[in-house]
Amino acid sequence: MVQYLLITANVGSLFEPDARLHSSWIKTVSDQVDTVDPSFFIIHLQETGGKKFAECSQQVPIIISRLSAALPKFDLLRAYVDIDYEAIEYTALGALCFIKRSLWTSVLQFNFHSKKYEQLTSPKEVVTQGLENYPYVVKHKFPKDFWPSIKWGRKGYMQTRWKIGNRVFDFVNAHLFHDESNLALIHENPELYSQNRKRALDFVLKELSAMENGCTPFLFVFGDLNFRLDSRSFLNRITERTAPHPVAEQEQLGSLADGLQKPTATNLEVNNGYPAENLRRTVSAIEFRRESDSDDSQNSCVLRIEKKKFDYFNHKKLLDDWKSYRGDDKEADNFKSMFELNINFPPTYPWSEDPENSETLMKTRAPAWCDRVLMNKSAYSLVEQGGPQYTSFGMETCTGDHKPVMLSFNV
Structure with a gap:
């Protein structure tokens, strides 16, 4: 039996000159990994380097090293993190994959250049430059014309493919467009932003379908999908x-x-x-x-x-009563080919970035379940049979304005 753990985490708040959230974030993630005790663990990161990326991107390899040190049970690490902020295709996305030695011989990694699966050899590999042409990663920023009315940002997707036993897994880190203005959701087009997110994710799914190479992988799309409530x-x-x-x-x-x-x-x-x-x-x-x-x-x-x-006049009530507006979370329904387990956890955004007041929502946006794990039909069926757990975590500590979301299951 193989225990899998998938985590998505928007880490933009971590990267400040004082690095004050690093230790608590690393402990929060490593404690969760220890609790699940997976053989294969992959974490998708968005906004690596933070908003001050020119100053703080140098912290990214450090936090990877510290997280790896906090997970001594894992002998193999593959880390692909886009921090080349001067590159045209800069996305600030990252994928970190940790594998236990007992699983090494059962895991092959797909080379997108040679179109072949390859045995894992070196114990650690951390790549932060040149990911556009790196053979084991597919990474793209969304085209400019997807959102011509605002500044071209860092939104895009990153894909890795693995063969574990006789199953092929596609793990895709997607960071979709956010809501630029709260006001637009009222007196402009209330579906403006959700329509852009649908266009972007449909683009990703179409690109993935074209790359299946005759196989139908177990597809997992997990990242900051920026899904918001029906306004x-x-x-x-x-x-x-x-x-x-x-x-x-x-x-x-x-x-x-x-x-x-x-x-x-x-x-x-x-x-x-x-x-x-x-x-x-x-x-x-x-x-x-x-x-x-x-x-x-x-x-x-x-x-x-x-x-x-x-x-809102009672922000605590807004957080405590989150079950009352779960029905307003409808964006995932726009993607008929993708499936998701039931959500039974509080909104993942926007949480306080203040370590002294971390258990409250910020008064910047409406609460939303931005951070998600979606699956194609075959992956969903596999997960359903594997005793899955789908939840957010880190409620007792400050992990930035997003709470991480995890899916664990066994095969």
Whole structure:
């Protein structure tokens, strides 16, 4: 029997000049690995090097070395981490694979250049440069025209392929587009960002299908998929008996009461799903105020939304009641060929980045299950039979603004 452990972790918050989160993050991950005790463990990383990548990318090999030292049961390491931030195809993605010696003879790695599986020989291999042409990795940034309206970012995917026993596994690390503005989810096109994510992941799945080379691998796509809640149903749920009011930069606009369900031409002038340009330019915030309050006092505001602010009047309740809005998490349904185990854990984003206050959500975005493990049908069937566990972890410590998500199963 082989015990597998797959983990996805957005590590952008780890990479700061003081490296203050390194030790707690390494301990959190290594403790989880020790608990599961897998023979084959792979962790997918997103945003390696963090937002200050020019300054902090040098920390990446250090944290890999420290994590490896914290996992002495694993004799073999294959680490592929894209930290060449000056390269055109820079994605900041990483894939770290740890294998126990007892499994060495049963594991082959696919060479995408020669189209052959090869025996593992050297115990450790850490590659941080030239991954575009490295034979054991497929790595691509999404094309510029996928999102021409914003700055071309680091979003993309990375693939490795393994043959373990007589089964072929494709492990794909995907980092899909985020929600650029909270306001766009209300008074612009509420499906703008989810449509871009669907386009990107459909692109990945199509590319993978073209590379199957006559075989049908057990496919696992796990990364920061940036799936968000359905904004209309979620906001209607948490703002009952309130009315939305725009807060203009220069002048107060008219009421947007019932604007979520029924935007009118008077205040939205919808054109192909988008509002008039002057509304996008002038509205800086939208407040949901209790209808029973006659004044505009601060106490009447239940929720204030700005471009990068989501300030709910009771953020603790929002976190504690996460089961009440699980039904608003619908993006995975857009991918009919992919499957996922039931989610029975709190939202994985956006958690506090403050080690002294790590068990709360930040007031920057609506809560969401961004970090996911999706599988094709054959992989899903295999996992279902293997006593799977699908959960997030690290609730008691600060792991940055994302909580890691794990899937374990045996074959």
